[in-house]
Amino acid sequence: xxxILAISGSTxxxxxxxxxxxxxxxxxxxxxxxxxxxxxxxIPHFNPDLDQENPPQVIEALRSIIKKADGIIISTPEYAMGxxxxxxxxxxxxxxxxxxSEKPVLALVASTQGEKAYQSIIDILTVIEARxxxxxxxxxxxxxxxxxxITDEETLTALKSTIDSFxxxxxxx
Numbered sequence: 523x524x525x526i527l528a529i530s531g532s533t534x535x536x537x538x539x540x541x542x543x544x545x546x547x548x549x550x551x552x553x554x555x556x557x558x559x560x561x562x563x564x565i566p567h568f569n570p571d572l573d574q575e576n577p578p579q580v581i582e583a584l585r586s587i588i589k590k591a592d593g594i595i596i597s598t599p600e601y602a603m604g605x606x607x608x609x610x611x612x613x614x615x616x617x618x619x620x621x622x623s624e625k626p627v628l629a630l631v632a633s634t635q636g637e638k639a640y641q642s643i644i645d646i647l648t649v650i651e652a653r654x655x656x657x658x659x660x661x662x663x664x665x666x667x668x669x670x671x672i673t674d675e676e677t678l679t680a681l682k683s684t685i686d687s688f689x690x691x692x693x694x695x
Contacts, residue, residue, distance in 0.1 A: 524692055526556045527591040531598020531609035533563040538663045539597040542632045544670030546595055549685055556595070559587070562606075568614040581615050588621040593692045594652070597630040599662075600639035605646070613646055622652040626691035628684060629654055632662035653691055657684040 528547065532539045540558075547556040566578055573581075588594065598609050616622055627647055631640040640658040647654045657680065659665060665674035672678040 524554050524592040525590065526550070526554050526593045526595060527559060527587055528556050528595040528597070529559045529562065529609070529612070531562065531596060531606050533561065533606070533608055537599070538666065539599055539630075539632050541666050541668070541670045542597045542630055542659070542662065542672075543595060545666060545672050546597070546628070546630070546681070546685060548670065549682060550689070557587070557591075559584075562608040562612050565608065565612050565615065568611050573615070573618050577615070584612070585616060585619045585621045588616065588625065591625070593626040593628070593688060594622070595628045595630070595688075596643065597632055598639060598643065600631060600633040600636045603638040605639050605642045610646070613650065617650055620651065622647065622650045625652050626688055627652040627654055628688040629656045630659065630681075630684075631657070632659045632666075634661060634663075636660050636662075655684055655688045655691060657681060 528543045530537060530539045530543055572578060598605060629643045629647055631643060633639060636658050644654055644656050659677055665677045666672050
């Protein structure tokens with residue numbers, strides 16, 4: 523069984539991005555074990571002075587769970603024309619460890635607009651050597667219901683195609 527780590531880029535307890543993670547988990551099916559990362563809000567501010575031989579325990583745990591995963595799903599909104607600071611902070615903590623190196627990452631930007639965050643997450647994940655499979659869903663809230671079912675056929679079709687590429691990337695990795 524393939525292990526997938528899902529990270530919501532939103533710090534809200536109930537968010538559109540968490541709903542998209544639910545939808546993707548269902549579309550993946552039972553042959554995948556999807557584990558949701560508890561919350562990006564609990565990651566300490568990145569500090570290069572702390573990123574030495576003994577980084578904070580929560581960072582060690584983060585890096586370990588990323589390395590053990592066969593693939594990563596990130597679903598994030600766009601805030602102020604970019605990635606949410608908490609998600610960028612989490613990604614910054616992984617740079618020196620190469621946790622994302624060669625890791626397949628389904629990077630979903632589910633937001634009202636999302637173009638700036640979309641380009642930003644592609645750029646960041648490329649720099650940290652992840653194998654990025656990006657998807658932008660603009661006006662995302664209107665395309666999913668409160669149970670995590672995608673209600674827009676075009677969005678569902680596009681997302682299924684990205685998921686198929688993500689699964690193939692895990693199998694070919």
